[in-house]
Amino acid sequence: MREELDFKSLRFFSALYREGNVSHAADALSISQPTGSILLKKLRDYFDDPLFVRVGQRMAPTPRADHIAQTVFSILHLVDNELPARPGFDPHTSTRQFTIGMTDISQMTLLPSLQAALLQQGANGVSLSIRNIDDQTIAALETGKCDVAIGYLMQLPDNVYQQRLFNQAYVCLTAENHPRISHAFTAQHWREEKHLAVHVNGTGHGDIDKMLTEHGMPRHITLTLPSFLGAGELVAGSEMVAVVPEQLARHIVQRYPCHCWPLPFALPDISIRQVWHQRLHHDPGHMWLRSLIAGLADSGVS
Numbered sequence: 001m002r003e004e005l006d007f008k009s010l011r012f013f014s015a016l017y018r019e020g021n022v023s024h025a026a027d028a029l030s031i032s033q034p035t036g037s038i039l040l041k042k043l044r045d046y047f048d049d050p051l052f053v054r055v056g057q058r059m060a061p062t063p064r065a066d067h068i069a070q071t072v073f074s075i076l077h078l079v080d081n082e083l084p085a086r087p088g089f090d091p092h093t094s095t096r097q098f099t100i101g102m103t104d105i106s107q108m109t110l111l112p113s114l115q116a117a118l119l120q121q122g123a124n125g126v127s128l129s130i131r132n133i134d135d136q137t138i139a140a141l142e143t144g145k146c147d148v149a150i151g152y153l154m155q156l157p158d159n160v161y162q163q164r165l166f167n168q169a170y171v172c173l174t175a176e177n178h179p180r181i182s183h184a185f186t187a188q189h190w191r192e193e194k195h196l197a198v199h200v201n202g203t204g205h206g207d208i209d210k211m212l213t214e215h216g217m218p219r220h221i222t223l224t225l226p227s228f229l230g231a232g233e234l235v236a237g238s239e240m241v242a243v244v245p246e247q248l249a250r251h252i253v254q255r256y257p258c259h260c261w262p263l264p265f266a267l268p269d270i271s272i273r274q275v276w277h278q279r280l281h282h283d284p285g286h287m288w289l290r291s292l293i294a295g296l297a298d299s300g301v302s
Helices: 007-019 022-028 033-047 063-082 104-109 111-120 137-143 187-192 204-214 231-236 246-253 284-298
Strands: 052-055 058-061 097-102 127-132 148-151 160-168 170-175 194-198 220-225 241-245 258-262 270-277
Touching: 007 022, 007 033, 007 063, 022 033, 058 063, 097 104, 097 137, 097 284, 104 111, 104 148, 104 246, 111 127, 111 284, 137 148, 137 270, 148 284, 160 284, 170 231, 170 246, 194 204, 194 231, 220 231, 231 241, 231 246, 231 258, 241 246, 246 258, 270 284
Parallel strands: 097 127, 097 148, 194 220, 194 241
Antiparallel strands: 052 058, 148 270, 160 270, 170 241, 170 258
């Protein structure tokens, strides 16, 4: 069984074909002449041909060597130039589709700005596919079904990267015409009023009642939703109180007759992050998308 060729042997073939001298070819590769002779023997054994024979002062290629030379040159060019080159990304010409995991909050508040940013950058061929964040989001990042996820994400595995986009607080939301809450929202209001709760799978928002109980402020829940969609309209048309992130509260009060109040007790701020799998960390297109998202967060669009 013949020994497999390696790149060192192919490089010596290329150098000898160019130099026509074993010593000169060895010098060009910074190897010794005996090593060059060993490589030439390996090449001759593999191709079952002398490949190079002495003609005067030169080692001239045989027809077999001439026949394989262009293939060897192409292989070495591919290895030296094409494989190491990082693929570029031009948003002006790309037709790539990115899949982004988002909470309904980000879909309402961040997504319109992100879509506008694509147009401003001339990325007319780039498209977005949005999927809801749930308890399968991390698996989707790992399998490539999702490129990046944005939200209040907890218990992240070691094989993902994360970047904090911004911090925000929880606030209380009530109808503007609430019969008992008009000038302030107190701890007594918190305990006596009925609450609308939102428990979103796959995010830290689903753990808020555990946190409230730990702070000695449990709530009387009369309605539970699986997402924040509809929270504004339901609060505006009822006497229920809802705890929502301030990012969503700003969005709701601009569209519904609701009022936003600070919590009557202290809760830690929550951190909104973008998260991606490690295999996409150096991908130019992915880096461009992450930078675009981070820039929107830095500019206060949230």
